[in-house]
Amino acid sequence: MPALVPVLSKTDIEQKIIETASKISADYEGKELVLIGVLKGAFIFLADLVRSLVIPAEIDFIGVSSYGNTTSSSGSIQITKDLQNDLQGKHVLLVEDIVDSGLTLQHLVAYMRSKRAASVKICTLIDKAERRQVNLAVDYACFEVPEGFLVGYGLDYAEAHRGLPAIYHLKF
Numbered sequence: 592m593p594a595l596v597p598v599l600s601k602t603d604i605e606q607k608i609i610e611t612a613s614k615i616s617a618d619y620e621g622k623e624l625v626l627i628g629v630l631k632g633a634f635i636f637l638a639d640l641v642r643s644l645v646i647p648a649e650i651d652f653i654g655v656s657s658y659g660n661t662t663s664s665s666g667s668i669q670i671t672k673d674l675q676n677d678l679q680g681k682h683v684l685l686v687e688d689i690v691d692s693g694l695t696l697q698h699l700v701a702y703m704r705s706k707r708a709a710s711v712k713i714c715t716l717i718d719k720a721e722r723r724q725v726n727l728a729v730d731y732a733c734f735e736v737p738e739g740f741l742v743g744y745g746l747d748y749a750e751a752h753r754g755l756p757a758i759y760h761l762k763f
């Protein structure tokens with residue numbers, strides 16, 4: 592059985608989300624904001640983030656799969672659940688759990704632009720910046736974690752551990 596080593600506590604996460612939400616609230620004041628959660632990993636992060644905003648925001652979700660049950664990106668991204676709302680003229684903030692290679696978000700940013708969003712930015716809970724394979728601007732990153740496979744707080748390994756309230760390093 593792989594071991595679970597604590598990386599970010601519930602309190603670390605809560606505090607950082609409040610900080611990030613206050614930046615987002617200031618930056619998007621008076622703008623038509625839509626938060627787009629990248630399923631499934633970002634569902635808990637998005638739920639906490641939206642409750643810390645002090646400005647109105649629409650919510651939508653997009654489902655992508657690229658990993659199967661492995662721990663590294665295959666580089667081929669498929670949309671498994673499409674958006675429901677029209678994005679034209681809206682300010683899109685993509686809400687992601689982890690940016691790793693950056694391939695998933697590079698693909699999604701292009702997709703949002705093709706829907707004629709007024710702007711497209713990225714908010715991630717965790718940035719694995721050292722692992723980037725493409726040039727991608729991450730506008731809001733709560734935490735930088737250089738390495739390791741992480742689970743909990745929405746993040747899974749082969750669909751397990753999403754319900755843990757904090758984030759752990761899965762040691763194989």
Ligand code: IMP
Pocket residue numbers: 629632657658664687688689690691692693694695696739740741742746747748
């Ligand atoms: P990228 O396309 O390589 O940037 O992959 C990003 C996606 O891979 C994220 O949306 C995560 O769902 C998944 N991912 C990357 N690293 C981890 C991890 O440490 N734990 C769980 N999922 C991860």
Ligand code: MG
Pocket residue numbers: 629630631632633688689
């Ligand atoms: Mg994901």
